[in-house]
Amino acid sequence: MPMRKVEWTPSVTEGEARTGCLSIVRVDEQGNHIDRIKKIDTPCFFLGSRAGAPPNFTVDIWNEFKKKCNAVQIEAETISQFGRGIHDFIAVGEKQNNFRPRGKPEATGEERLTETAIYLSFRDPLNYNSICNVDGLAVSNDAFSFVVRQRGKMKLTTHQGVKLLKDLDGDLIESISMDVPYHVTSKKMRRSVDVSIHILDKILESNTGNVLGVIQGGSDERSRTVSAKETAKRNVCGFVLGSFGLGEDLSQQSQMIRWILPHIPAEKVRFIPGIGTPLQILEAVSLGCDVFNSDYPHLIGEYGQAIIFSTDASVDRPYKINLRDRKFQLDQEPILKGCTCYGCQNHTRAYVCHLLATHEMLANVLLSVHNCWHYLEFFREMRESIGRGGFNRFKETFLERYYSKAEE
């Protein structure tokens, strides 16, 4: 039975910032390469999902996004019983014939590479306040509990957790670990490292190829260093910088990243979930992070706002607009002129303003679509800037324009 393996190949670096390509390949039991099934350019953003789809995204909208973004969370037990893996269950990626969307032929060749890859995490990708809770764990007795379900905690043994990950059959698997907020005791930080390494070893015993090790240790330099070094010794396909976006400020964020990165090999992918504003992302990219995930673009939409910032120095545009503002009720322009998202191609600011005023569901749909699309565009532009050696200027221009005044 072929297994998934994750590879990352670097292409251009500018300072510490780097572009590369994340590939999901299939290998046989001896580890021989069979074929490449997915390809994702980095730096990139994984859209978070709730209950198996990004909020408000139906399958047709999701299809539109495939070329831009790849990646998606769901109640694990059910999928285990479904028996055909998560891709089929949530209708993403390698679907069965009878579940293909209308008029869409089976993906072949290059096209398959743009099918959505699924990243399995134990932390809610759209609610970073709820952290993976491994409290109550005694490392020796092999039992741990954490928040997986919206209906509460579920107790799993390591063995069950490992089986779950296997049944889900995701493309990338984040090892189960213990997240800690920025301000906790250093004893707790050290514990988070021990627990996370312990579980990682258990997972690696039975699963190979596509497991990312999570580096914990909170805001304690020594713990972070130990965690990074220990994780780097193991056979992981990449690294997750854990416990970010949990109360640290920008300089503390950078500090923690700087503690970690020197101790992990450069040739593997670095995922930093939990940080999401363009400012935080530009900072993390400049330090060498590759993959991001946060609730930021969805959250902006929930406030009735659309992000329209421009990374082009010659274009003068505000960072975002508040479409609840009645000044837009006669505005027949799309949310952002020239934007190719479904909302901008089909609807006007006046309509979104009306939908918000009347509390209609479609407002959330159109705003989520636009904000995610625009955000993914920002990542594309960022990759291009690194590609042509202009990332520093890209970053400076952006900070100058949008962060010099107290604008967001």
Added chain:
Amino acid sequence: MSEDKPVALRLEIVARWGKARATLLHLPHAICETPMFMPVGTQGTIKGLTSEQVEDVHCNLILGNTYHLGHRPGPEVMKELGGLHQLMNWKRNLLTDSGGFQMVSLLQLANITEQGVVFRSPHDGSEMVLTPEMSMQIQNCIGADIMMALDDVVSTVTTGPRVEEAMHRTLRWIDRCVEAHKRPHEQNLFGIVQGGLDMDLRSQCLKGLVERDLPGYAIGGLSGGESKHHFWRVVDKCAAELPENKPRYLMGVGYSLDLLVCSCLGVDMFDCVYPSRTARFGVALVKTGTLILKHREFSKDFRPLDDECQCMACRNYTRAYLHSLVVQKEQLAGQLLTAHNLTYQMDLMRGIRNSIIEGNLDRFAQKFIDLQFPNGDCPSWARDALKSAGIDIQ
């Protein structure tokens, strides 16, 4: 028919079976195949669906609500934006109600006088009047392909002189509506037959409206809690007496059994919030009735909602997935189930239409009843109604 009366529609009868008929209704933005179901998009959107997704369920006509749209964004903004088609980017047909019904259903303080519907504004408490002229003015700004006359609606359980008064007032108001309607070449004004459950009043109202030679007629004031035995008899009588060459619209009816029965009785158009509202409560409509997806039995059910349905939900997802969305109260559940339920309604209407054309409406009706009532417990009113339409249910 006088040639000089402006109309913006043409009705082409394609086939008949007993009292039922299949027609092509040519409207300004698309040709509609009847009998048809028209989904309700109260505030300029079918809850949660994109215009494209509504087109995907093969829907050619949706409803907008004059009371709600008249309040937000309001007629001035609507006019400035070029109408509701423009605002919501909907390229097919629209129908708007008169706005009167909401005044009665939503507002406790509504009072009907000869001038119009007097109500207290829910926003600032001031007294306002919706006159036939105002209703026309707002509907002209919205610009729907079909607009409804302001009528005097009384609850079907009301009896006595109030029903008669309402019927007469409806007739007096229709003249004010026709007079005030500024865009008869682009928008079709339908009259609404009132008269409660009284057959004589219904007849009188209907005759009065038909004398005015309107582009189409609606049967109003039903599905308000009256007994189904009365309901079908009123529908039957109105459908029989309305002119052959004009579309017939039964307002507020959307349960699948009612759609089948009333199509057999000769009604062409239906509207109801039921399929989309019930979807948001996690209920899917299927050939055998309904699936209440929050029930645990669906948590491990890996079949689609319906094997044959071509909708986005059935083509891509299992009942187990939809169950997980419903129990987690995801908005997506409502979106997917609305798409499914509307597809179900459209498929049902297409089935009825095709069987009229193919001449086997009786067999279609029998099959429908067998699936929905496998224990032979089809309600007696439906049997009676179908019998009057020439269909004997076994």
